[in-house]
Amino acid sequence: MKKLVTSLLGLAFAAGLGLSAAIAQEHAEGETPHYPLHKPRNQEWSFSGPFGKYDKAQLQRGLKVYKEVCSACHSMNLVAFRTLTDLGYTDAQVKAFAAGYEVQDGPNATGDMYTRKAVPSDYFPSPFPNHEAAAAANNGAAPPDMSLLAKARGIERGFPTFVFDIFTQYQEGGPDYIYSLITGYQNPPAGVEVAQGTHYNPYFANAAALAMAPPLSDGQVTYDDGSPEKVDQYAKDVAAFLMWTAEPHLEERKRTGFMVLVFLVIFSGLIYLTKRSVYANKPH
Numbered sequence: 001m002k003k004l005v006t007s008l009l010g011l012a013f014a015a016g017l018g019l020s021a022a023i024a025q026e027h028a029e030g031e032t033p034h035y036p037l038h039k040p041r042n043q044e045w046s047f048s049g050p051f052g053k054y055d056k057a058q059l060q061r062g063l064k065v066y067k068e069v070c071s072a073c074h075s076m077n078l079v080a081f082r083t084l085t086d087l088g089y090t091d092a093q094v095k096a097f098a099a100g101y102e103v104q105d106g107p108n109a110t111g112d113m114y115t116r117k118a119v120p121s122d123y124f125p126s127p128f129p130n131h132e133a134a135a136a137a138n139n140g141a142a143p144p145d146m147s148l149l150a151k152a153r154g155i156e157r158g159f160p161t162f163v164f165d166i167f168t169q170y171q172e173g174g175p176d177y178i179y180s181l182i183t184g185y186q187n188p189p190a191g192v193e194v195a196q197g198t199h200y201n202p203y204f205a206n207a208a209a210l211a212m213a214p215p216l217s218d219g220q221v222t223y224d225d226g227s228p229e230k231v232d233q234y235a236k237d238v239a240a241f242l243m244w245t246a247e248p249h250l251e252e253r254k255r256t257g258f259m260v261l262v263f264l265v266i267f268s269g270l271i272y273l274t275k276r277s278v279y280a281n282k283p284h
Contacts, residue, residue: 070215140211
């Protein structure tokens with residue numbers, strides 16, 4: 001009798017699962033697709049994990065990609081030139097790098113605004129005077145500021161992946177997304193039409209296509225250290241650089257967190273030993 005009841009319950013449970021799946025599929029067919037269509041591809045990063053560190057050579061390459069390609073459309077208003085010393089540049093190199101930009105200053109003694117060469121205390125200037133001008137130059141879609149892009153574009157990984165992320169300390173969602181987006185342009189599949197002036201990319205978080213054309217191509221940026229001059233390498237380098245601009249104190253935060261954990265372990269041990277010493281001769 002028990003076996004019969006168990007078998008009936010098992011069949012009912014399986015039927016319920018099948019019916020739920022069929023209803024969910026039928027319901028999903030009439031809904032707007034969930035974006036991104038493809039989840040970002042996980043990459044290996046030097047700064048991942050509790051002891052990860054930035055690869056300064058990679059950050060320097062990423063800065064070069066940003067300067068020669070991305071800065072034509074994207075601003076980085078929250079990053080000061082002086083912070084580039086954290087990438088391994090000397091003060092003289094940072095000063096020379098900043099001098100390659102012009103920033104607006106003023107007013108002067110006559111009340112007029114003027115332009116001058118940037119100095120290390122200045123911030124990366126925007127390629128456009130305002131948001132409206134940026135939108136007008138890019139088919140109505142103003143390119144986002146890249147200062148915090150790597151932290152703002154993290155894609156939710158869903159259950160149960162996010163549970164494991166707690167233990168692996170996964171925090172590379174932004175760089176993974178940026179890399180996947182840059183390298184994810186492709187021809188739309190059969191039966192899929194995209195609006196004129198947009199480009200199909202299943203990794204884009206807001207739609208199946210975006211206004212930005214593929215920004216990189218092989219051989220577009222020359223590297224001085226012999227690294228591959230391929231889109232895949234460019235994408236990894238600029239994604240890592242944007243992670244640094246979004247979280248420049250990542251290494252310090254990880255060191256502090258590790259020391260706090262060590263302190264808590266030692267402190268817990270001392271509390272336990274104290275408790276045993278205090279209550280050792282007391283009746284229980």
